[in-house]
Amino acid sequence: MTSSSQHYNNLCQQFKTIYHFEHLQALGDWDQATMMPAGGSQARGEAMAQLALHIHTLKTSADLGEQLARAAYEPLSDDQRANLREMNYQHLQATALPGKLVQAKTELTYACEHGWREQRKNNDWQGFKPNLEAVIALVREEANILGEVQNIAPYDALINKFEPGTNTAQIDKVFGDLKTWLPDLISQVQAQQQAWPKLKLPSAAVDAQRILNTEVITQLGFDFSLGRLDTSSHPFSGGVPGDVRITTRYDEQDFLTALFSTIHETGHARYEQGLPIKWRGQPAGHARSMAIHESQSLFFEMQLARGEGLLKQLTQSINLHLNTQFNDSQLQQLVTRVSPGLIRVDADEVTYPCHIMLRYEVEKGLIDGSLTVADLPEFWDLSMQSLLGLSTQGDYRNGCMQDIHWPVGELGYFPSYSLGAMYAAQFRASMESQIGNLDSLISSGKIATVMQWLNDNIWSQGSLLTTDELVTTVTGETLNPAHFKRHLLNRYL
C-alpha cells in the first residue's frame, strides 16, 4: 500500500511533526501554570505565540490541503480513513477562519478577560458589558464563517469545535427531557436530606493531603512513571499521553476539594495514558472529544468515587492520612449533599445540569440574535429562579459574570460538561451489564477489571470512531439521557 497511499503517508509524517510541536505547547502551558516564576511570563508568552503561529502555519499549509484532497482517493483501511477524517477536521478548523479574525479575537478576548478579572470582583457589569458585546459580535462572525464552511448552523459550528458531530437538535431534545424531571428531583432530594446532620470538616495540612491524594490516585491506576501530580491555582490535566500532568489545589479547611478534583483529573489522565500507542502522534490517536473526555473524569469523580464501593476505601485512606475518624456514611453524606447554589463550579452532581442548561440557552440566543448581551442579567435571574429557585438580581458577579468562558470567547463548550455526565452514566450501565455492579466490583478488589473495561472500550479507541460510533459500539445506542436519570434516582432517592 506504500506507493498507492503516498499522500496519506506524507500526511502522517506532517501530522507527526505537528504533534511534536504540540508536545512542546503542552509542556509550556503546564510549566506556566505550575512552575514558571512571575517574571518569566513575557518571554514565555512571546515564545508560545511563536510556537502557536508555527503550528497554525503547518496545519494550514497549501501543500497539506492538497495532500488531504488527494489522499481521499487512495486505498485506505478503515482506521486510516478515520485518521484522514480527523486530519481533515483539524485542517478545516485551522483554515476556515481568516487570519485577521483570529488575531482580532485574540486581542479582544485578551482585553475582555483581563478586564473581567477585576470587573467580576467589583460586580462591575457596566464595565464588562461593552467588552463582552465586542467579543460576542466577533464570535458571531466566527460562528457564521465556520457554519458556512461546514454547511451547518452557526451555533452548531461552535459546538463542533469541541464536540464534532453534535448539534442543537440533539442537545435541545436531551435538555428538554431533563427539564421535565430535574427540578422536581432536586426538591425531593433536598427534602430528604434535610434530616442529615451538619458535619464540619477538620483542617488538614497540605503535606498530609498530598500524600493522601497520591495514594488514592495510585490506587486508581495513575501511573507516576508516565505522569505527575502538581499544584496550580486551577486544577487541570495537561501534558501528553506518555507524560500526563495533572494538578490540584489544596485547601486546608476543605480536604475534599483537592481529593475529588484530583480524582476528576485522574479520569482525564487515565484516558490520555490509555490512548492507543499505535496511533500516538496521529489525529486518530487523540482523545475523542471534550464530552467523552469529561465522561471519563466524571466517571471517576461521580460514578466511581461517590459510589459506596470506593467511598469505603476513601474513608480508610482519609482516616489514616489525615488522622480523622469518619465512618462511611458520614463521608457519603458529605459528598452527596444536594444544595442549589449560584456558582456552577461548586455545584453538586444533581443541580449541575441546571447551570449548563441556562448557559446553553444564553449561547443559542446570543448567536442567533434572539438575546443580546444587554438582556443577559435579566434572563439569567429569571432562569435561575425557574431552575433552582435562586435570584441573581444585581448580583452579576455570582450570575452571568462568573465564568471565564465568555470573556475568552469560548462559546459552545458548556454542553460538553453535561453530555459528559450523561455519557458517564450510559457507559456505566453498559459496563455493569457486561461485568457486574460497579460498587460490588470495587468492594471485592476488582478495580483493575473496571479499568480494563474502560481501557478496552474507550481509552484505547482514541478517535478511530466518531462520538456516535463509539457510544453505539460500547452501549448499543447513541446518547440516551435515561441512564443519567436512573443514576441520579438510584443514588439520591
Add this chain to the structure above:
Amino acid sequence: MTSSSQHYNNLCQQFKTIYHFEHLQALGDWDQATMMPAGGSQARGEAMAQLALHIHTLKTSADLGEQLARAAYEPLSDDQRANLREMNYQHLQATALPGKLVQAKTELTYACEHGWREQRKNNDWQGFKPNLEAVIALVREEANILGEVQNIAPYDALINKFEPGTNTAQIDKVFGDLKTWLPDLISQVQAQQQAWPKLKLPSAAVDAQRILNTEVITQLGFDFSLGRLDTSSHPFSGGVPGDVRITTRYDEQDFLTALFSTIHETGHARYEQGLPIKWRGQPAGHARSMAIHESQSLFFEMQLARGEGLLKQLTQSINLHLNTQFNDSQLQQLVTRVSPGLIRVDADEVTYPCHIMLRYEVEKGLIDGSLTVADLPEFWDLSMQSLLGLSTQGDYRNGCMQDIHWPVGELGYFPSYSLGAMYAAQFRASMESQIGNLDSLISSGKIATVMQWLNDNIWSQGSLLTTDELVTTVTGETLNPAHFKRHLLNRYL
C-alpha cells in the same frame, strides 16, 4: 536607518524567532532533567529532535545567508555590527557541517555515551575503546571541516565552538606558564595543611539544606521572581535570561557539596539574569562565551564564597539552619583543603587546572594525530604521575574514562574551565583596584556594590564585545594568568 538597514532589521526578526524556539528548547532540557517522569523520555526525545531540526533549518536557511551577506554593506552602529558578527558566527557554526556528518555524530555519540555509562562502572576500557575511536575519527573530520571554513587549525576550530577567538597558541602559553609553578605550589600547600585537624561533617536533612541554599543565594542576589532552584542528578544552570533555572544535588552526609555547587550555579544565573534587556533575543544579547560564563560561576564559588568575607556569613547561615556550631576558621579549612585526587569534578581550586591541562594535551594530540585512543591510558597515567603524583594504571574508570565530554564528542570544551578560573581572578584584581578589597566589601555589607560592578562590567555587556575586547575593556589587558597565580598564592600560602 530603517530602510537602509533593511537586511539587518530582517535578520533581527529572524533571530528573534530562533530565540523563541531556543526558549522552548531550554524549557524542554530543564524539564527533562528535573521534572519529567521516566516514561516520558521517548516522546520528549522525539519532540526535542524535531525542535532542534527546526532551529537548524532556520539558522541555515539560504535566505538568512543572503541577508547576512547584504547586511554587511549596510550602515550600522557599532552595537549593531557586533550583533551582526554574532549572527554570522551562529550561521557559520550551523551551516559549516554537512547534515550527514551531524547525523552520524548524533548516532555515534549516542551509542558511545550509552555504552560508556555501563563500561565506566565496569572499568571496561576494551569495550569503550572502539566506540571512542569511532567518535574521535568523526570529530577529527568535524574539526578539519570547521577549521577549513574559518581558516584556522582543526583543534582551534573545536575550541572556537565554545570560546570564539581563542586558540592553542594562547592556551599553550598560559598552560606552559602554569606548569612551571603549579606542581610546586601544590606540594607546598599540602605540607602546610598537614597540621590542619580532620573535621567530619554532621549529616544534614535535605529540607534544611534547601532552606539554607535558598537563603544564601537570595543574599547573593538570585531573583526568585526571575528563576527557580530545583534538584537534578547533575547540577546545571538553564532556562532563559528572564527565567533562569538552576539545580543542585543534595547529599545528607556532605552539605557543602550542594551549598557550593548552588553558589557556583548562582554565578551562572546572575550572569544570565543580568544580560542586557535591550538586546534580549538577539545574538549580541547572549552570554559572551563559556570561559566568561565559567568566570562568573567561579567568581561566585571560588573568589567570593571561599573568601573570608562571605565565609563568615555562610558560617552563620549554616549554624542557624543546620543546627551546627562551626567557627569561621573551621569552615575555611573545610573549603580550602588542597588534596590531589583522580577525579576532576571533585578537585579543589589549586589542583583543578592539572586535570584540565592533561585533557587539553590529550585533545590536541587526538586531533593532530600525534596521540591515538590506544595510547590514552598510558599517556593519562604518566601525566597524572607527573602533575599530581598519582597513578591510574589499570584504573580506567577513574582515569581516562571519567568524563562525559569525549563519549558525547565534545572536544574543545575543557580549556574553558581553567580560562574561566583565570578570568575570574583577573576580574577580581580589576574590581579591587576600582572599588576596594572584595572581602572587606562583603564584610561591611556592600555585596550590592560587588554585584553592581559585575553587572556593569560583564553581565550587561552580553556579546557586544569579543572576549578579548571585553577583558581588555574591564581589566586593561587580555588574559593574564599572573592574577590567578597571585590569587592562589594569597589564599593558600
